[in-house]
Amino acid sequence: MGRHREFDVEKALDAILCVFWSKGYEGTSYTDLTEAAGVERPALYSAFGNKEALFAQALDRYYERYLDYIPDALQKPTSREVAAHMLYNAIDLNTRYPKHTGCFNITGLLAGSDGAEPVRQMLIEVRARGEALFRERLERAKAEGDLPETAKPDALAAYLMAVLHGMAVQAKAGFSRETLEAVAEQALAAWPTRGS
Amino acid sequence: MGRHREFDVEKALDAILCVFWSKGYEGTSYTDLTEAAGVERPALYSAFGNKEALFAQALDRYYERYLDYIPDALQKPTSREVAAHMLYNAIDLNTRYPKHTGCFNITGLLAGSDGAEPVRQMLIEVRARGEALFRERLERAKAEGDLPETAKPDALAAYLMAVLHGMAVQAKAGFSRETLEAVAEQALAAWPTRGS
DNA sequence: GCTGTTTAATAACGGTCGTTACGAAATGTG
DNA sequence: CACATTTCGTAACGACCGTTATTAAACAGC
Structure with a gap:
């Protein structure tokens, strides 16, 4: 039950990965991330946790992809x-x-x-x-x-x-x-x- | 005429150079810089200009020193x-x-x-x-x-x-x-x- | 001792940072 | 249809960012 997620988590992570790739961790702002992922901040937090956790998941994905x-x-x-x-x-x-x-x-x-x-x-x-x-x-x-x-x-x-x-x-x-x-x-x- | 500068500009630049060296341009804040140089912000601005100009001078000094x-x-x-x-x-x-x-x-x-x-x-x-x-x-x-x-x-x-x-x-x-x-x-x- | 000029320190500016309340919208279940 | 639950977007939070207006203090020359 409950509302369904309206965005593709993996696609968002892929887009985010590319931004971190270009600008590094601190060089990337949440404004950059939301623009790249097409998803608002609270959605990113609920899907990935805070910025550090999000970066860690992007790093994992970088290695596997x-x-x-x-x-x-x-x-x-x-x-x-x-x-x-x-x-x-x-x-x-x-x-x-x-x-x-x-x-x-x-x-x-x-x-x-x-x-x-x-x-x-x-x-x-x-x-x-x-x-x-x-x-x-x-x-x-x-x-x-x-x-x-x-x-x-x-x-x-x-x-x-x-x-x-x-x-x-x-x-x-x-x-x-x-x-x-x-x-x-x-x-x-x-x-x-x-x-x- | 006018008041004399109370700090050694070159020593301050040396200290600042080391901070940029360690943390990079954006990773370094003015709080870091003032602590390292022992000089308040306005003094840094009057001696070196803004952050970008200050970094450029630190880079020059890095090459020559x-x-x-x-x-x-x-x-x-x-x-x-x-x-x-x-x-x-x-x-x-x-x-x-x-x-x-x-x-x-x-x-x-x-x-x-x-x-x-x-x-x-x-x-x-x-x-x-x-x-x-x-x-x-x-x-x-x-x-x-x-x-x-x-x-x-x-x-x-x-x-x-x-x-x-x-x-x-x-x-x-x-x-x-x-x-x-x-x-x-x-x-x-x-x-x-x-x-x- | 004034006067004009430069520096010093305090404190604040507007903007952006990462983060999160909050209420509205959308779902599966009874 | 109501209900509980989850996600959504808006909007705001406090903290810190680089930068600067402001005022007091220290000097040189008359």
């Missing part, structure tokens, strides 16, 4: 292919939508008032989980002999993540897909091979 | 030494002050409301100037035979800047100097040599 290439990439047979897939899929994601370039996760991670510190910590934690997955995959590669004995999976993982984060920054600075592809190619030139 | 290693690095004899100096000096800067890790420039570049768009564009422009300087240095290296004929200075410059930006993100995520040094070492492994 846009970063779904990561599980696929991790299953590639060689570490080099894993790295290459991460790079080129990230480039595509970072440049696909002109209205919100870069990476949702990284965009909100850097700056913020003291009040937004919990959100920053949340993004830091999620980022670390992604890097851990990649590091574990590289440890497996080393165990399989795909990476040489001298390879350091933690350093390699941190390195590739650094390139990914850097490309997210550059995408925000207006870099084209082609330029970022040149960056990725250069980044892969350092990748250790079975031989060495 | 903290990024002064860049001109030095660019004068190193080989492109590899240039890249290495940029990387290791950046690591030092990004981790030297626990209260404001990362890079002032990158911190404010990603997120922001529509009202902060002019500031974002300013940071994007300044970042691009830095990359241009580095690219020109690599073009010179190529002309001198320090880089092989196949080397692409623009791609190499973008690549190294990506690593630098990525390390700034990781510093904000709490990375230690040692971990970032491992990243830099890995990044340099990709650097082209005279031979190839």
